Amino acid sequence: MEKDNKLTLYFVRHGETQYNVEKRMQGFCDSPLTEKGILQAKSVGRGLADIDFVAAYASDSQRVQDTAKYAIGDRNIPLKIDARFREMNFGVLESLVEEEIKSLYGNILETLFRSGLNLNLDASAPEGESFVQLFTRTEEVVKEIVANHALEGGNILIFSHGVTIGNYLLQLTNSRDFTIHDNCSVTVVRYHDGQTEIERVADTSFREKGSALINKSS
Template sequence: MEKELRLYFIRHGETQYNIEKRMQGFCDSPLTENGVLQAKSVGAGLVDIPFVAAYASDSQRVLDTAKFSLGTRNIQLTKDTRLKEMNFGMFEAMLQADIIAEHGDILDRLFSFKDVESKVQDGESFTELLNRTNAAVADIIAAHKDTGGNIAVFSHGVTIGFLMKSLLNSEGFPHHDNCCVSVLLVNGGEIMVEKVADASYRDNGKLSLSIEN
């Protein structure tokens, strides 16, 4: 009999490109000092959750977030490229202001979700993103269905957000701030969304770190 699973999806901490407002999908930039603090904070906020496994995108910003969040927990971190951020193709590492100046409202149109098959040059569509994300999630569930427990999944804002949007079948797109947490309950073959973009783990963890120091 399959046992109950909870998947905790955690967005990476703040990066240099986040501050510079650059498009950051497959490209990467390091965590800022604040991003490291966010990662440590969400880890402190999740300290009472006994994780049995952890998965992460293979982007360095996510791997670093996982390292700081998991801290001294004795958990093997499994890398999965399917958990990467959306590929923004020709817009990778470009300033959002420059994209708007050169291409008008293309980002607004892309994120209106009126055409989930559309994509920028050399990038991927929301359908392609969701297909690979769903495949990764299905494999994680299959690997742990007999043991159950809590799984940490470190990933990206658009990747997590579009997964939640699809599961909730909602028109809106839930914005995931850095190190916010979304939680899926898997029980009896059903997947239910319990939390979306919850900042309380990070914020309460930051308070506990302040008290400790």
């Protein structure tokens, strides 16, 4: 029997952070996982426990590395860190709350993140990076992973960020509608024979399943 060399990537957004709670722009800047974020990470890991993974990758941001470690737990899944999975660089907007951004830069958030056909992929915050630049580095590392694992196939975990994952899907599908990715939601993309198939987008069912199992065993 020929080996099934289908490669499936499971993109997982990090757990809730302190900056998420404070509603601060969090791209290259970092903040720790909250207790809720830690539980989300453990829950999504438990929800994915029935799936065999041959490898895992994570952004170099500490919130993502911590999410990966809590999710993987004691499973023997090799984890590699790659800065190309980092969140979008929001430049001068980093760590600011919405009120500060509006006071200093007007309606820049509405301009940057407007949805629909008017989304400008070349838009960026001052001193930040554009959606095109973000996609370029994300696509580069995903292509490397697909090439490195194409022969063996299997399932791969990728821990990253909401805008990074959402932007990758948006440009992969030539869409202009940005999907909001909840903390520790899972997006599943299958690669086989040069074809790409998106199976799940921002799915929270793995996290919810794991949470229920943790609550049941506690």
